[in-house]
Amino acid sequence: MxxxxxxxxxxxxxxxxxxxxxxxxxxxxxxxxxxxxxxxxxxxxxxxxxxxxxxxxxxxxxxxxxxxxxxxxxxxxxxxxxxxxxxxxxxxxxxxxxxxxxxxxxxxxxxxxxxxxxxxxxxxxxxxxxxxxxxxNPDPATASRAQNLYTVSVRRGRPDVQDPGLNSHSKINCVTACIQAIRAGADEGLMLDPQGFVATCNSTHFFIVRKGEVWTSSGDYCLGGITRGKIIDLCRANDIPVFEKNFPLAKCYSADEAFTTGTFAGLAPVGNIDGRKIGKGECGPMVKRLQGLYLDLIHADTAG
CATH class of the missing domain: 3.30.470.10 (Aminotransferase class 4, branched-chain amino acid transferase, N-terminal domain)
Incomplete structure (x- = not known):
């Protein structure tokens, strides 16, 4: 389970x-x-x-x-x-x-x-x-079921403490973030960086959509996600404005859509953060478009 x-x-x-x-x-x-x-x-x-x-x-x-x-x-x-x-x-x-x-x-x-x-x-x-x-195989419902996130108090650390860019076995900060999210009744924890900007989730990467633009964190305090990078590349190749930048939590609450990325499930929509509905609270048009583009990319990479 x-x-x-x-x-x-x-x-x-x-x-x-x-x-x-x-x-x-x-x-x-x-x-x-x-x-x-x-x-x-x-x-x-x-x-x-x-x-x-x-x-x-x-x-x-x-x-x-x-x-x-x-x-x-x-x-x-x-x-x-x-x-x-x-x-x-x-x-x-x-x-x-x-x-x-x-x-x-x-x-x-x-x-x-x-x-x-x-x-x-x-x-x-x-x-x-x-x-x-x-x-x-991922639960098929993951592609359409809107996930609930909770902003945890556990921060992503600086590289001089424990480099968050390393996919190390030492995942205790992510585990404690996950526990906080579970206790809050959420699917996953949304983690901030030391400056208070949005960084990543405890086991996936995080994106928002605002007025046709796709935003994700600067990447300074998160793992160099393979799927994250592929989505950024797909946006650029398909004329979708995409930005790696610092942004505060407040920008998430007023986003049109939000989603997470990861190797296992690909793109998953986010419908709720800290009890606040994001957009319509469901899988939106940008997420659906990127899901299709990502599946096509996987098929192309593994064909032959």
Whole structure:
């Protein structure tokens, strides 16, 4: 069971799915890591969420770029070439006979430590790489059901505290933001940056539509979202005015439309923020148009 934009259709085939643990294909229930693994012990690692369509991973090059960039920032040696990791991903999909409606969690950690301690010099193994695929389609209602957001008190941090641009396993600020939103009866938390401008949601990126213009945050305090970037590119390619800028929460309340983006569900409309109806409180014409353009882009990327 999942909620909000991450609501999905359960699939019994996942009980017998095959995962890839450091190059070995193992049953889902046997895919375990040591308690001394850096990811389990310290949240020391980075990850990617991938979608599979028509037998191909959508926008794989972009995801690998982000993975390698995150590993470099954390000084983690992946230990594989991009080509070798790509082969490993497709080997895992083949072992599961997966080619459509699949979500992959690709996890990279620094590896095993000899003792519970944060210093990387106590690491005694190669990096841990887990490829966890599932038959996982978004709930079809997500594309039209207007989400409810709640502005949380948890802020996106500065890069000199914990870089919000890293897709790290250390997601505690997003978890606490999510908890606040849940307690407020919302689907997801809307997070502000240290200056009080709108930044992002706790697990998706955020956009508003005002007078035919699409606005999103400056990007200074959010993850470099793959889907976020594709939507910005699509707007520019289709003569839709789009702006990455600082804007206050008040501009959201008076927006014509709002939506979130993410790898799993694509674009999802937002109908309510802090108990205030946004526009007509439903999926609007701009969101519908961008949803269509984004689906076409996915099909084009995975065709052939």
């Amino acid at each position: 999942s909620f909000g934009t991450h609501a999905y259709v359960p699939d019994d085939r996942n009980a017998t799915a095959i995962f890839n643990l450091n190059g070995k294909l193992v049953p889902r229930d046997k895919a375990v890591v040591n308690v001394f693994d850096s990811g389990f012990m310290l949240g020391d690692g980075v990850w990617e969420g991938l979608r599979v369509h028509q037998g191909k991973v959508a926008f794989l090059a972009d995801h690998l770029d982000r993975l390698w960039e995150g590993a470099a920032a954390l000084d983690i040696d992946i230990g594989l070439t991009r080509e070798a990791l790509t082969d490993r991903i497709y080997e895992t999909l083949a072992a599961n006979n997966m080619d459509e409606g699949v979500h992959i969690r690709l996890m990279l950690t620094r590896g095993l430590r000899s003792t519970p301690y944060q210093d990387p010099r106590v690491v005694i193994s190669d990096a841990t790489i887990v490829i966890a695929p599932e038959f996982k």
